[in-house]
Amino acid sequence: MSVQRNYEREFVRTFFTSPTAIKEGDDSAKMLRRAASLRGMQAPDVWIPDNEDATAPNMRAEGAQNIVEVVSEHGADFPGEIHPRIEWHRDRPTTRLNGFEYMREIADPENGAVDHIDGFVIPEVGDIDDWKKADEAFQLVEAEHGLAEGSLSMSVIVESGEAEIALNRIRDEMGKPSNTLERMFMLVDGEVDYTKDMRGMTPTGELPPWPELRHNTSRGASAAGLVAVDGPYDNIRDVEGYKQRMEDNRAKGMTGIWSLTPGQVEVANTEPLPPVTGSWLLDVDDEDVELTADGDRQVYDGDDVSLSETADGYVLTVGGDEHELSEDDLREELLDMTSYVPSMDDIVDSMEEFEAAKESGMGAIAMTQAATLVIDGVEVSLEKDRMWDEATYQAAQTPITLFQDVYEHRPDQHEELAERYGADVVERATQVGN
Template sequence: MSTQRHYEREFVRTFFTSPTAVKGEEDSAKMIRSAAGLRGLQAPDVWVPDNEDATAPSMRAEGVENIVEVVSENGADFPGEIHPRVVWHRDDPTTRHQGFQQIMEIADPDNGAVEHVDGFVIPEVGDVDDWKKADEALTIVENEHGLEEGSLSMSVIVESGEAELAMGELRAEMGKPSNNLERLFMLVDGEVDYTKDMRAMTPTGELPPWPELRHNTSRGASAAGLIAVDGPYDDIRDVEGYRERMEENRAKGMTGIWSLTPTQVEVANTAPLPPKEGRWLLRFDDREVDLREEDGRQVYDGDAVELEEEGEGTYVLEVGDEELELDADGLREELLDMTAYVPSMDDIVDSMEEFEAAKEAGRGAIAMTQSATLVIDGVEVDLDKDRMWDEATYQAAQTPITLFQDVHEHRPDQHEELEERYGADVVERATAVGN
């Protein structure tokens, strides 16, 4: 099987769930009605009217009715994709049948919602045979309602060891004539139920971080041409923790993350995009500290790194408990190892355009230079970093630009905000480079 994707989107940044029916409210559909009105950076790439965990069992029948009503009325104007989550369980045929019935009702063309529904999210899947049962349920629904086979995508929540192992079997199973698993779209981690399934415990009762699960989900998605999405980050007030989690995920190739509030949606929509401004970092003791720009110089304001000029051409550099006596060249080399540059969108586009021009002229590799004046304790040191760009470097740099292009293509409701963020000229160049 190839890793060719079977859908238009290459990236999902945000997976936003909302309860389909809230008990005790005059309008039980108030949460999904509100979500259907989200626009711009507060609107998710994927909206999930959640008729499973987010909705009480006694309200799920009404939740199906609410999905049909709200999506049929508002789905045409919603800027992201719509993927309702239904009930399912690998060990419970009754629950699976209930999920099938929910899909049948939501996908009934006479109800007016299915034309705006992109797919369904299936929770609590087990081994790959269970994934096939869910796929078969969707195939039956499509045939019963006269829909094109495979027109409804299927995403799964990885909430068990069985489901985690099943991801390794997808390459062998997708494309077989006995299933329609090509309809798979997203692999979404569900760390809460996964923790329960693994019988895992921590002293505080908090969830383990499960970096292995996130890595395995990202690997499984990459191998099968799918999209990987991390699970919910429950501390909705901890914006910095949310950002750090997303940064860790992106280093694993996992761009998407579950969002629980419109505020989290906005943070998750913007975090993977290239920064508006570039910045220099000073790295030491497993830390990264942003340097402050002042009059074109990069200034370190902390006290964990100290620098003193003892005499002409002689310096003492202290990093934590380590003290180094260096000449000018030695100091420059040491600080080159300690600094890094985070490129802006404009920087990335500039470098890609320069490499494309060099390649057009017949050159396979070129050197790119980054320069800065670093200031520590008033001592200035000029730094020049050379990085060799070849085709592999170019392809790696293209990933954040490809993400931006994917967002620009599929989220026209965000164009105005993107131009405010980067400027119209940079947006125009970013959408053209690499094509």
């Protein structure tokens, strides 16, 4: 079944939440105002004025008013999408009613904010029937305020086993005449409440990693044509851990991640983009070590691998294990141990070369990667060929498609992207594959 999407974005890198009301000073909306002023790489793709967990229950009525006030004033200039999170709970009718009333208030055209509101985020959903209840609430709000049906997108936070199971059903339910679930946009993981719902425990009290949840959410999003977003990484000082989480997620097809600070937003906006420069990696005890570029040479500076020449060939030592090798055997061994991370320019070059070959009638071509590897002063020339066919081309296109999506929907980042890659590379990247 083909589902008609009601939104244009194919990728979301950043999902940034802000409390809607705080008891501090004389302006309870100051966190909203601060978020609304973010621009460039510090501004998220999707901003979530959070009138649920980030805001105290006794402040949420004021929070809804603050959303209306701040979005009415600043929403037109905000460069990302705006999706307030409201109250909802699969087991609590009164909580659902509160969320419905806040949604009615925020979406009321007379209040001036709805022109800048792209949708709402629904937390704590349950089975597929609960998703339909939320969808009906959207329908009622749109009908009451004279908004076009489906004009407000719906995103859900997967925070229970019930919701995780519903991921397998959403594709079949979307598009049925009895609902308007084609308004669905993002599927977002909420590992904290999910852990509570699953009764998960660890010795330290930290969250379990839940890789299965991220896989299932990404799979559900792929099947239904939606966007998958990972939950919050609450150790905000652990930048390397945050980057590693995003790298692991991208291997599962999940580009987006929750961001708790503008600093995390900047990291999450940048990391999914193709690298500025290519890099060679050496696999040492199942860990990729980046080699140091020295002109055309790639130098290994570590202590876990050593290489020396002998009268009969070479001795390669990896993790204490010695291997006596001929020149050809050494080259084969090092080819197995090395890999290359292409830059944006490399990817564009390869795609352009394949497009030209395809235009001339060739279905597959060989792309050569070459480098001189240096270990303990010993130089070894390496060359590896990779066959490119249509499937390889399509796989390589994903990071470029991401870049093109960012370039189209975030014009406020154009200058930073040109500074990052160079205007010529940006121009070619926006054209290749089209």
